[in-house]
Amino acid sequence: TFSPRNIVVTGGCGFIGSNFVRWVAENRPETHVTVLDKLTYAGNPENIAGLPAERVELVVGDICDAGLLERVVPGHDAVVHYAAESHNDNSISDPEPFIRTNVEGTFRLLEAARRHGLRFHHVSTDEVYGDLALDEPRRFRPDDPYRPSSPYSSSKASSDMLVRAWHRTYGLPATISNCSNNYGPYQHVEKFIPRQVTNLLCGGRAKLYGDGRNVRDWIHTEDHSRAVWDVLTKGRPGETYLVGADGERSNLEVLQAILMAMGRDPEDFDWVRDRPGHDRRYAIDPAKTMEELGWEPRHRDFSEGLEDTIAWYAEHRDWWMPAKEATEAKYAEQGQ
Ligand code: NAD
Numbered sequence: 001t002f003s004p005r006n007i008v009v010t011g012g013c014g015f016i017g018s019n020f021v022r023w024v025a026e027n028r029p030e031t032h033v034t035v036l037d038k039l040t041y042a043g044n045p046e047n048i049a050g051l052p053a054e055r056v057e058l059v060v061g062d063i064c065d066a067g068l069l070e071r072v073v074p075g076h077d078a079v080v081h082y083a084a085e086s087h088n089d090n091s092i093s094d095p096e097p098f099i100r101t102n103v104e105g106t107f108r109l110l111e112a113a114r115r116h117g118l119r120f121h122h123v124s125t126d127e128v129y130g131d132l133a134l135d136e137p138r139r140f141r142p143d144d145p146y147r148p149s150s151p152y153s154s155s156k157a158s159s160d161m162l163v164r165a166w167h168r169t170y171g172l173p174a175t176i177s178n179c180s181n182n183y184g185p186y187q188h189v190e191k192f193i194p195r196q197v198t199n200l201l202c203g204g205r206a207k208l209y210g211d212g213r214n215v216r217d218w219i220h221t222e223d224h225s226r227a228v229w230d231v232l233t234k235g236r237p238g239e240t241y242l243v244g245a246d247g248e249r250s251n252l253e254v255l256q257a258i259l260m261a262m263g264r265d266p267e268d269f270d271w272v273r274d275r276p277g278h279d280r281r282y283a284i285d286p287a288k289t290m291e292e293l294g295w296e297p298r299h300r301d302f303s304e305g306l307e308d309t310i311a312w313y314a315e316h317r318d319w320w321m322p323a324k325e326a327t328e329a330k331y332a333e334q335g336q
């Protein structure tokens with residue numbers, strides 16, 4: 001196994017990256033983390049506030065900045081790459097930053113890792129495989145063909161392909177994980193679960209796209225953090241590992257679970273305009289990751305995880321309030 005002592009975590013002030021940084025600080029105290037984050041609208045230094053300063057350092061900057069990477073990367077033994085533009089709806093209204101950060105940014109990081117001999121772990125998404133029909137008796141597997149649908153997922157697919165090529169051509173010791181939909185604390189209010197929970201906490205209404213039958217495969221972000229650590233330390237370079245927790249649920253089911261957990265009428269929500277090109281269903285077969293790395297999810301009770309998440313948002317109004325108004329104004333413009 002690989003025992004990294006100094007890692008760069010890109011996007012470590014975002015939702016999933018900050019959960020990973022807090023997991024490492026708590027569970028792997030021998031590992032120093034340098035967070036490299038541009039602090040876009042989605043990045044918030046409060047997400048990693050209060051961690052021991054001798055173990056976690058924040059560098060504010062852009063992964064597309066090759067000069068900055070030359071200063072930050074040397075002296076580290078691995079990059080764990082979370083930084084991305086991550087929201088499908090944003091990628092439909094303005095795709096350009098997705099190409100820049102997700103494609104060009106990954107290219108710059110790969111080059112820096114190659115020059116300075118770092119191991120590279122690339123955090124990606126199940127959306128690169130496209131979507132499944134609701135009744136298809138099949139889940140995504142690592143060797144499935146790439147069939148991305150949106151500007152977001154096609155930019156992530158592009159970045160995965162760069163990583164595969166840098167491994168094959170230059171021998172860069174790189175791994176990729178493709179995870180399903182995460183939920184948990186510190187997720188931006190633009191995303192499905194936090195949006196509904198905070199709408200209700202603000203006295204607004206929940207908003208469901210299309211016919212509500214689209215299926216997402218939910219995993220608690222802490223289970224994702226452990227999986228990324230396992231792939232980084234035990235995964236085989238050149239390999240792709242799928243991360244999922246048997247969490248398939250329709251959006252309507254999730255929304256009604258939120259409404260009921262918050263003491264509302266489960267029919268009391270708005271049907272809104274569908275997302276263009278909306279993927280129907282995602283589903284992960286995590287067998288390889290479980291068998292090869294011994295990883296398994298610990299948060300197996302979705303309704304418990306959801307209730308904890310709702311409680312977190314109820315207790316952290318100061319964290320999400322500043323982003324709420326602008327996020328909803330943008331949705332209102334799009335009829336969503
Ligand atoms: P997020 O939008 O919450 O966070 C992204 C972070 O990256 C922010 O802190 C932002 O400031 C930073 N960032 C953006 N552009 C940057 C740049 N050019 N340079 C440096 N930092 C930059 O995203 P998230 O939901 O936490 O997702 C993190 C990663 O996990 C992404 O790569 C995403 O594709 C992947 N992923 C997400 C999910 C999910 O359910 N959210 C599932 C699977 C994979």
Ligand code: TDX
Pocket residue numbers: 086087088089124125126127180181182190191192193195207208209210214215216251275
């Ligand atoms: O208000 C809403 N109403 C609604 O019905 C929102 C914001 C979303 N939805 C639907 C769209 C999707 O079917 O809920 C589902 C989940 O939506 P998002 O939270 O936007 O997630 P998704 O598009 O599935 O992508 C997420 O998982 C994979 C992350 O945002 C990606 O970064 C990750 O790669």
